[in-house]
């Protein structure tokens with residue numbers, strides 16, 4: 111009997127590693143940004159307002175105004191090889207290919223937009239992977255990031271008669287390897303600055319404050335990362351939360367508010383790093399490096415430096431290797 115088409119080849123057995131990040135528009139223009147925002151902001155893990163109330167607001171006010179504004183922001187950071195978030199995540203996957211042995215395929219996917227999680231899981235399975243490590247690249251867990259990435263993968267698996275075995279990368283907010291990688295990266299970037307910062311800000315993506323009260327560990331995990339990074343660097347770090355969205359109360363203190371207040375408190379030279387992002391993206395390159403700088407300088411600051419994310423730097427890739435290798439234990443070596 112001919113096996114059904116969804117059967118993976120029996121041998122050799124392969125392992126798939128799927129790096130997952132948030133997602134980004136396909137192009138920096140309003141129609142592409144609108145498609146992306148419609149998918150992203152329709153996710154009930156992201157906007158926890160009842161569908162019947164939220165969808166009219168989203169389809170009305172939000173999707174008629176925000177795509178134009180956001181497209182303008184994307185245009186300022188877009189690269190020749192596309193959106194920074196997608197280009198860097200792709201570079202991470204390409205750099206890791208082959209690092210775990212010949213039986214391991216490393217691929218990447220985006221929770222919203224392309225390449226889609228379901229398509230890449232299918233491609234891994236079609237390529238013979240009967241074990242897949244899902245690696246949402248969020249050091250701090252939140253329902254709006256880690257959980258929804260895993261949900262999307264499991265929704266794909268729900269359609270499969272013969273599923274691959276699955277592992278998921280746990281949050282790594284307090285992992286010594288992550289803290290050491292951050293500290294090294296910050297030290298290297300600070301050593302190259304033409305000035306000595308009076309303050310180091312760690313800016314994390316914000317979340318509605320309500321999510322903290324509902325039990326999301328994100329806020330606490332951000333606090334712990336910032337504390338451990340400060341200890342590793344032997345200096346004080348100031349934690350802030352960026353990218354407020356909507357009218358609800360968000361986690362505080364807000365990055366833009368703090369940047370505007372610092373010069374009046376005598377802090378005129380600042381460096382800022384975004385440890386919660388595994389790849390630079392709109393939120394770091396436009397919101398922090400461009401608008402954050404403007405806010406700080408207009409408020410009377412003299413020197414501002416945005417320190418890059420771990421990205422596909424040697425230190426960043428070493429961290430990913432360490433995190434992934436640990437999860438593959440027991441699955442390796444592949445015959």
Ligand SMILES: C=CC1=C(C)c2cc3[nH]c(cc4nc(cc5[nH]c(cc1n2)c(C)c5CCC(=O)O)C(CCC(=O)O)=C4C)c(C)c3C=C
Nearest residue numbers: 132133134135156180195252254315317355386391392393
């Ligand atoms: C790193 C963790 C992130 C958390 C937590 C997070 C929560 C969160 N975000 C929004 C709304 C938006 N975020 C947007 C962009 C964006 N967000 C993250 C990461 C987290 N978000 C990344 C990596 C990016 C960049 C994407 C890119 O293409 O570079 C945007 C889109 C841009 C814009 O229009 O401003 C929105 C909107 C909410 C509501 C939320 C928590 C509930």
Ligand SMILES: [Fe+2]
Nearest residue numbers: 132315353393
């Ligand atoms: Fe976001």
Ligand SMILES: [Fe+2]
Nearest residue numbers: 353392393397
């Ligand atoms: Fe933003």
